[in-house]
Amino acid sequence: MKLGECKAFLKSNPYKALLALLIIAYLAFNISLLNYSEVMNDEAAYAWQSLVIYKSPAKIMLPEVNYPYYAVIPAMAAPFNLFMKAEATTRLVSVIFGAITLVFTFLIGKEIFGERTGLIAAAMLSVSPTFWFFAAKGLFDMPSAGLTAIGVYLILTINRKRSMLLALGTFAMYFVKTTNIVFVPLVIAGFSIKKKIRPKPKKLAMAIAAVGVLAAIAVIFSPQRLGWVFELNYLQKNYLHYLVFFSNQLMLNLIGLYFVPLCILGIRKVSGQFSRKVAILEAWIFFIMVPFFIIGDIVPRYLLPAVPALMILGAVGFEEAFLKKGYWRAAASIAIPIMLFSYAPAYFFSPYFGMNQQWVAESNGYGKLGTWLSENVDENSIVFIFSKTWAKRWARFTVEQSIPNAEEQMVIAPKKEEFEGMIGECDRGYFLLLDYRTFKTHMDEPWEDWLFDLNNWQGYLQEQGFGKVKEIRRDSNASFVLHTVYSKECG
Incomplete structure (x- = not known):
């Protein structure tokens, strides 16, 4: 592409050009952090699994090595083959999926509200502490967020691209991650509110059953996950602790993660123009966050797949405030990048809450x-x-x-x-x-x-x-x- 053509493209596609600059800045920043910090808890276990596969590819079939994330561990092993260097290179997978998440946040925002909203949402996401912290960690939560965003986008565009199987396949790839189990209801809801798409009940049932079979296989090969679900003695013994913990978590998370972003202008506008696509956006948040509220196990990285949806809502509010020149509301909108899913309220008020534990992870x-x-x-x-x-x-x-x-x-x-x-x-x-x-x-x-x-x-x-x-x-x-x-x- 010649210089003149580049200028013409930038002039005709300013939002895409700015998105490209954002992605370049994101990649440069996070790649520089690959060896910045110590390997932390789960990250070390996954790096070990990746290293085993790198040294002995045949061991990829062993549950001990490839447990329980069958599709992601081999991907994390790939950087060893590319660079033959430090274990921190497994973090490249999170960095790449972080870029994918930014792109699809832009696309989802564009699909529902327009290019400008999508760009603002992607920019806000890129500076969210939760996002950039885990983008430089070799954990599975950033791939989960990326695959979730892809799946939601496919559902949103299903009328145009007929992507039902692709959407189901995206969720199925990562179904063994607890966060994504809740997306079967989301997929069903997505089809039910799309009047133009009426898949045959048998085909839809077969597709969802296939996802369920994958989950069942994951449970069979991962007995510890099954034990975690039915660990009744442990829960009974710690009943009082869980009751107090759940109450604190519920209050702090509802304040810090749900009501704050939904009450800041964005939800005010969104609530006044209900549409099928907005319903999918709200379901996206609901089906990820509510199950963790119920079990009281709220950790930032578990909710990471919901961050793009919250950022899109925040972007609507941000846009609304400045476009209408409501400067008295602008201050609230400026706080969105800091407050929205940055866990600031909980960070200051709860010693058990996730983000402060992650900062402590360095030591x-x-x-x-x-x-x-x-x-x-x-x-x-x-x-x-x-x-x-x-x-x-x-x-x-x-x-x-x-x-x-x-x-x-x-x-x-x-x-x-x-x-x-x-x-x-x-x-x-x-x-x-x-x-x-x-x-x-x-x-x-x-x-x-x-x-x-x-x-x-x-x-x-x-x-x-x-x-x-x-x-x-x-x-x-x-x-x-x-x-x-x-x-x-x-x-």
């Missing part, structure tokens, strides 16, 4: 353990790891990145006899007790019959000559110990 102990291991564990030591599944993966990754000959030095959840037999085969043995707050409800089978509470952990290790050498807390103000390291001389 939450996950990197601290790796640093401690690299400084204290040599090639003559052996490390025993015991915890629930995801923590073992994280620990395995941490150990592999921290000490030499890690594969030979690690023993993952050994049986009692194996543990006792290996203690004398090294100069020093380290026992990593990870996240012991939850081990009673996520007990690994080899030790379940004889190691059943924290006192037994400590008592048994003391009998074997282990002493506590390190406690790693989430942060300096934490009231609980996240990880404990025990050690003893061997041989």
Whole structure:
């Protein structure tokens, strides 16, 4: 394309040109952050899974490796093949899906309200703290947001593009992510309010059944997810805690995430011009946010797929204020990029609420353990790891990145006899007790019959000559110990 043609394109498509500049700035900023921060909790587990697939592609079929996100883990392994470099390159997948989310936020806003609204929404999304924080993390939530936005756009344009199967397929690809399970009702609602599209009931039932089968398969291969759903004893034991936690979460989230954006001008205009497309936009928010309000498990990244919808509503309000020159309302609109899904109210008022926990993640102990291991564990030591599944993966990754000959030095959840037999085969043995707050409800089978509470952990290790050498807390103000390291001389 010649220079003159470029100028003509920019002049005739100013919003698309500005969107392109926004995407370029977003990519440049987030790619520069790939190695900025420590690998945090789940991110380390996923990086380990990706590294395993990179080293041994055949292991992609193992549930232990590719659990429970069958479509995304291989994608996260791809950067290893491209760059053969640091584990942080898995974050490229989130960066790419972040760009996709920005593009489809623009397209959805354009489809419902026009190009200008779409551009404002994309710009607001790009500066949302929740969005840019997770865009530089190797987690699955940004792919979830991107695929969700694609699916919603396909539903919106279904009359024009006949994209029912593509929309269903988009949701099905990522159905094993809890957030997207709620989209079967959204798909049904989308078809029911589209009068021009009347798919045959049998075909629609078959399509939805296919998505359900995928979810069932995911549950079968992911027994821990099933256990999480039916963990009645844990819920009963912590009933009072959950009641208080749920009340706080509900109040803070309704104030910070729902009523604030919906009451700021945008909803005022939207409510006065009901349409099928606006109904889909509101359903998009409703079906993601309400289930998490009900269970009281509100974490920013779980609700990330709803951020584009909230930004579109905020963009309508922003546009409305400035176009009508209502300067007394402009101040409220300026606050939208900060308040809208940035979790500012909850960040300041709730010590349990998600975003402040994520800021703390830079010093939450996950990197601290790796640093401690690299400084204290040599090639003559052996490390025993015991915890629930995801923590073992994280620990395995941490150990592999921290000490030499890690594969030979690690023993993952050994049986009692194996543990006792290996203690004398090294100069020093380290026992990593990870996240012991939850081990009673996520007990690994080899030790379940004889190691059943924290006192037994400590008592048994003391009998074997282990002493506590390190406690790693989430942060300096934490009231609980996240990880404990025990050690003893061997041989």
